Amino acid sequence: MKKIFIVMAGTLAAMMAAASAVAAINVFACEPEWAALATEIGGDRINAYSATTALQDPHRIEARPSLIARVRNADLVVCTGSELEIGWLPILLTQSGNAKVQGGRPGNFEAAQYVSRLEIPKVLDRAMGDIHPGGNPHIQTDPRNIAKVAEALIARLAQIDAPGAESYRSRGKAFLERWQAAIARWEQQAAPLRGLPVVVHHKAWTYLEAWLGLREVATLEPQPGVPPSPSHLAELVEGMRREPAKFIVYSAYNDPKAAGFLSQRTGVPAVLLPFTVGGTESARDLFSLFDDTLSRLLSAAQGKGSK
Amino acid sequence: MFRSSNRAPAIAALTASLFFSTAHDAHAASDDDLKELREQVRQLKDLYEKKINELEARLKQAEQTAGQAKSSATAAQATAEQVAVQASSRTAGEGAFNPGISAILNGVYGNLSQNPTNYRINGFVPTMGEVAPPNRGLSLGESEIAFSANIDRHFRGTLVAALAPEDSVSVEEAHIQTLGLSNGFMLKAGRFFSSVGYQNEIHAHAWDFTDMPLANKVFLGNQLAEDGFQIKWVAPTDLYADVGLEFGRGRKFPGGPDGGRMKNGFGSTNLFAHLGGDWGTGAAWRVGLSHLRTRVHDRAFNDVDSTGTGVTNSIGAASRLWVIDGVLKWAPNGNASNTSFKLQGEYFRRTEDGQLTYDTAAASLGTQSGSYLSKQSGWYLQGVYQFQPEWRLGYRYDRLDSGTTGLGLVVGGALTAADFPIFASYRPTRNTLMLDWSAGEFSRVRLQFARDRARAGIADNQLFLQYIISMGAHGGHKF
Numbered sequence: 001m002k003k004i005f006i007v008m009a010g011t012l013a014a015m016m017a018a019a020s021a022v023a024a025i026n027v028f029a030c031e032p033e034w035a036a037l038a039t040e041i042g043g044d045r046i047n048a049y050s051a052t053t054a055l056q057d058p059h060r061i062e063a064r065p066s067l068i069a070r071v072r073n074a075d076l077v078v079c080t081g082s083e084l085e086i087g088w089l090p091i092l093l094t095q096s097g098n099a100k101v102q103g104g105r106p107g108n109f110e111a112a113q114y115v116s117r118l119e120i121p122k123v124l125d126r127a128m129g130d131i132h133p134g135g136n137p138h139i140q141t142d143p144r145n146i147a148k149v150a151e152a153l154i155a156r157l158a159q160i161d162a163p164g165a166e167s168y169r170s171r172g173k174a175f176l177e178r179w180q181a182a183i184a185r186w187e188q189q190a191a192p193l194r195g196l197p198v199v200v201h202h203k204a205w206t207y208l209e210a211w212l213g214l215r216e217v218a219t220l221e222p223q224p225g226v227p228p229s230p231s232h233l234a235e236l237v238e239g240m241r242r243e244p245a246k247f248i249v250y251s252a253y254n255d256p257k258a259a260g261f262l263s264q265r266t267g268v269p270a271v272l273l274p275f276t277v278g279g280t281e282s283a284r285d286l287f288s289l290f291d292d293t294l295s296r297l298l299s300a301a302q303g304k305g306s307k
Numbered sequence: 308m309f310r311s312s313n314r315a316p317a318i319a320a321l322t323a324s325l326f327f328s329t330a331h332d333a334h335a336a337s338d339d340d341l342k343e344l345r346e347q348v349r350q351l352k353d354l355y356e357k358k359i360n361e362l363e364a365r366l367k368q369a370e371q372t373a374g375q376a377k378s379s380a381t382a383a384q385a386t387a388e389q390v391a392v393q394a395s396s397r398t399a400g401e402g403a404f405n406p407g408i409s410a411i412l413n414g415v416y417g418n419l420s421q422n423p424t425n426y427r428i429n430g431f432v433p434t435m436g437e438v439a440p441p442n443r444g445l446s447l448g449e450s451e452i453a454f455s456a457n458i459d460r461h462f463r464g465t466l467v468a469a470l471a472p473e474d475s476v477s478v479e480e481a482h483i484q485t486l487g488l489s490n491g492f493m494l495k496a497g498r499f500f501s502s503v504g505y506q507n508e509i510h511a512h513a514w515d516f517t518d519m520p521l522a523n524k525v526f527l528g529n530q531l532a533e534d535g536f537q538i539k540w541v542a543p544t545d546l547y548a549d550v551g552l553e554f555g556r557g558r559k560f561p562g563g564p565d566g567g568r569m570k571n572g573f574g575s576t577n578l579f580a581h582l583g584g585d586w587g588t589g590a591a592w593r594v595g596l597s598h599l600r601t602r603v604h605d606r607a608f609n610d611v612d613s614t615g616t617g618v619t620n621s622i623g624a625a626s627r628l629w630v631i632d633g634v635l636k637w638a639p640n641g642n643a644s645n646t647s648f649k650l651q652g653e654y655f656r657r658t659e660d661g662q663l664t665y666d667t668a669a670a671s672l673g674t675q676s677g678s679y680l681s682k683q684s685g686w687y688l689q690g691v692y693q694f695q696p697e698w699r700l701g702y703r704y705d706r707l708d709s710g711t712t713g714l715g716l717v718v719g720g721a722l723t724a725a726d727f728p729i730f731a732s733y734r735p736t737r738n739t740l741m742l743d744w745s746a747g748e749f750s751r752v753r754l755q756f757a758r759d760r761a762r763a764g765i766a767d768n769q770l771f772l773q774y775i776i777s778m779g780a781h782g783g784h785k786f
Contacts, residue, residue, distance in 0.1 A: 052641075053588060053640065053641065055588070055640040055641070055642055056641050056642045057642055057643075057644045060642075060643055060644060061641075062591060062636060062643070062786055063783060063784070063786050064583070064585065064591040064636075064786050065547030065581070065582075065583025065584060065591065065593045066545070066546075066547055066583065066584050066585045066591060068541065068547055068583075069541065069542075069544060069545055069547040069548075069583075069584075070545065072491050072541045072543060073543050073545075083781075086781050086783065087748070087781065087783045087784070088783050089783075090783050091783045091784070091785055093486075094463060094484065094486065094493075095493075095541070096491070096541065097488060097490070097491040097492050097493045097539070097540065097541045098491065099486065099487045099488060099489040100489065102460070102486045102487075103457070104460065105460075126747075126749060129747075130747065225747065226746075226747065227644075227696040227697065253642050254644075255644065255645050
């Protein structure tokens with residue numbers, strides 16, 4: 001027993017020494033878009049890690065040991081919030097033994113707090129599917145939200161890492177300037193999309209629709225979080241005969257079968273959108289995420305979607 | 308409608324007046340006059356048309372402005388509503404700080420070829436605890452009520468009360484844990500599921516099968532919850548590594564007697580360590596090693612000796628249990644929405660060394676004491692495959708080895724092995740197959756079939772149909 005303790009203490013000391021040698025600010029992002037945003041603002045001063053990839057459903061993530069290890073070493077946890085990560089983030093936080101990143105501390109950043117959320121349910125009942133009391137959490141599909149979150153994140157990074165405050169502010173300012181210019185460009189490009197009816201797999205595109213003026217006419221999931229059922233898809237085929245949509249939108253982590261089935265039956269093109277950074281090959285950063293999203297929507301609207 | 312109905316009478320009036328005036332003048336006027344008149348009429352007509360067009364344009368503009376005003380008013384109203392909802396989504400008043408509350412309900416239908424009331428795991432007695440399978444027929448399972456919340460910036464509290472179908476309430480877990488310690492340290496105090504092996508820490512509603520592995524039944528009395536405290540440290544490495552130490556009262560099997568001794572200090576210690584990480588983006592793993600040491604006092608159990616008399620025997624010993632556990636979870640790209648696979652296994656090895664007292668009540672051949680030494684082991688391996696959304700199929704294999712128990716009373720010739728039929732060497736096995744359906748994270752219906760050879764020479768075919776639901780706060784599940 002005594003020997004084990006000595007070995008443990010020795011390992012502990014060695015590991016602590018190793019940890020203190022690393023200087024960069026460790027940012028644990030729950031989703032790839034926040035890792036990308038933190039990198040835009042922080043540059044080399046930070047070390048951003050994304051807990052999930054674009055191919056994973058952020059609602060359903062296991063509280064894996066590797067994630068606990070990352071949270072344990074994080075100086076800042078950046079997540080969407082609005083109960084998106086409720087099934088796994090609280091466990092990571094309590095298991096991490098890291099006081100800095102617990103809720104309410106400066107090291108805990110919830111992006112959804114800084115934007116005005118849509119679809120806040122007036123009635124909470126789980127019979128209505130996987131609904132979020134705090135509103136729809138998929139805020140990153142509107143670039144104007146990213147700008148709002150960026151402003152808050154600049155301030156937060158400056159608070160956590162005071163010596164780098166100037167760097168975060170100047171990098172952040174430069175990013176926001178480029179971002180606002182990009183938004184203006186995207187809005188101009190997206191003008192032909194205004195008012196187009198769209199069917200979505202999951203209610204993941206509410207903010208994109210609000211931004212571009214797309215009209216959501218149906219969802220492939222019968223209720224949020226409930227996988228598409230054959231009977232629901234049959235209803236959609238019927239419904240789209242009466243009210244045709246311009247395209248069927250799904251994201252990289254959705255099973256493409258449902259969208260493909262509906263597309264085949266109705267002739268309405270199914271469009272894969274990146275949803276977040278890494279969702280498609282072209283969506284490598286935040287800018288190319290929206291470049292790719294728009295180019296996919298526009299080509300669908302002009303091409304096969306014109307019939 | 309509005310536009311055309313206004314315009315029609317105007318044009319009609321104009322045409323009518325033109326008609327009458329031209330008709331009247333035609334008789335007297337010359338060709339020149341007529342020409343002039345026509346010109347005047349044309350000018351008049353042009354003038355009216357221009358005026359009408361102007362009016363129409365103004366009307367259109369006015370309508371547009373009104374429409375815009377209306378839509379911006381609607382938008383403003385929508386925003387106001389959203390703001391109101393956003394504000395109201397935080398409850399105010401005393402209730403605002405209520406803890407997260409959840410309730411678990413479950414019910415089972417059991418169809419067993421052997422009567423569960425005489426369930427035993429031969430070679431591994433006494434196991435104590437709730438090791439028997441569910442009842443025959445319809446029965447309510449254990450219901451749970453759980454409260455948890457952050458207490459302040461330092462602590463988090465959890466209370467889980469179990470309501471047994473026999474109308475008794477027990478405290479399953481009641482502990483506080485620190486939030487405020489740093490450098491990877493965590494402290495937990497109260498009653499909690501001991502971190503020995505993998506399955507022991509998992510709440511019943513999150514089990515992948517209706518019942519516990521045989522090894523957990525015989526070595527941990529189904530599920531070990533200690534009163535005590537646990538200190539754990541997570542290493543600052545990207546590879547997950549933790550070590551921890553628990554000090555407990557020894558209130559339950561394998562400690563004992565039930566409730567623990569009235570003694571200062573502690574009755575059990577558990578030292579554990581885990582390593583964990585990812586393989587690519589699809590797989591995550593964790594392996595663990597734990598060592599539980601308990602001091603057994605007066606572990607009493609019943610047996611039937613060679614004279615056919617029911618006797619009560621008792622063990623006092625040092626119990627040392629080693630557990631190696633491993634779990635691997637896989638999903639394509641780490642996305643478990645459609646398909647996923649979970650592989651889990653544990654190996655247990657226990658040594659007990661001490662004294663056995665035969666016939667403590669002197670009901671048969673008289674009270675006698677001798678040495679007691681047992682080396683026992685067991686393991687299980689289970690796989691659960693989610694083959695499509697909401698549906699999972701699982702298989703589990705259990706195997707135990709009772710080894711040979713060394714009894715001083717038998718070796719010395721005072722008594723014979725026939726006086727301790729319970730210690731006859733045996734290797735219980737069990738095969739279990741299950742299929743479950745979960746409509747979301749809060750409900751599950753499971754069908755399970757097992758062939759249980761825990762009783763020497765008898766196969767028990769067990770069929771269970773079970774529902775498990777959870778209401779209220781969305782508790783997350785550990786890996």
